[in-house]
Amino acid sequence: MTSKNVLLKRAEEQFLRREYDNAIKIYSLLLQEDPQMRDARIGVFLSDMGLESDEDAQALFDYYQAIKSSNDNAEEIIDQLMQTIYATRVVIQEQLLGGLEEAQLDEGIRYEDFVRLIEEKGSFKEAFEDIMFSTRVVIRTREEFIDFIRRLVEAGYDEMAANYLDTLGESFGNDQEIYGLYALLQKSDA
Numbered sequence: 001m002t003s004k005n006v007l008l009k010r011a012e013e014q015f016l017r018r019e020y021d022n023a024i025k026i027y028s029l030l031l032q033e034d035p036q037m038r039d040a041r042i043g044v045f046l047s048d049m050g051l052e053s054d055e056d057a058q059a060l061f062d063y064y065q066a067i068k069s070s071n072d073n074a075e076e077i078i079d080q081l082m083q084t085i086y087a088t089r090v091v092i093q094e095q096l097l098g099g100l101e102e103a104q105l106d107e108g109i110r111y112e113d114f115v116r117l118i119e120e121k122g123s124f125k126e127a128f129e130d131i132m133f134s135t136r137v138v139i140r141t142r143e144e145f146i147d148f149i150r151r152l153v154e155a156g157y158d159e160m161a162a163n164y165l166d167t168l169g170e171s172f173g174n175d176q177e178i179y180g181l182y183a184l185l186q187k188s189d190a
Contacts, residue, residue, distance in 0.1 A: 004030060004037070011043055015061060020050040053163040108136035111144040118151075125155040149181045153188050161185060 011026035024047045030040035050057035068074040121127040152161035
């Protein structure tokens with residue numbers, strides 16, 4: 001058991017140093033020994049996320065560390081959050097790169113329905129937080145993507161908006177409106 005704790009501590013240190021490749025290797029060793037080890041499973045996911053979005057991964061790691069000692073279902077909360085983030089990215093990427101089958105649309109909330117929910121709640125942030133853990137938003141058009149990013153920035157989700165832009169922005173080629181979203185992010189940071 002001690003060697004697991006030593007390896008876990010080493011993996012977490014690598015993660016905090018932002019050496020995600022090394023952290024993944026160590027977490028993977030832990031998973032080989034114990035495939036059900038939640039700290040290692042979460043560590044692999046967050047390390048992989050860190051390769052794409054350093055700040056998002058670090059923020060989730062900090063959140064997990066803060067709640068795991070005080071909340072009995074911390075792993076479930078983080079698992080749900082990670083699944084939601086992953087599913088939302090996948091849906092947006094699939095939509096922008098070729099479309100979804102109708103059956104897949106049923107697995108999430110359409111953007112126009114999400115906008116209606118925002119209007120009902122009176123707040124993007126409240127509506128987004130309500131669905132963040134339970135479903136994914138299906139974005140089908142460039143206009144919906146732009147609107148979604150703008151709303152994320154206005155609600156203070158700058159890092160998430162930047163992550164979506166970095167991941168999917170090039171799918172639009174040299175689209176000036178997409179580039180304008182980066183300028184919106186810079187204004188928000190100022």
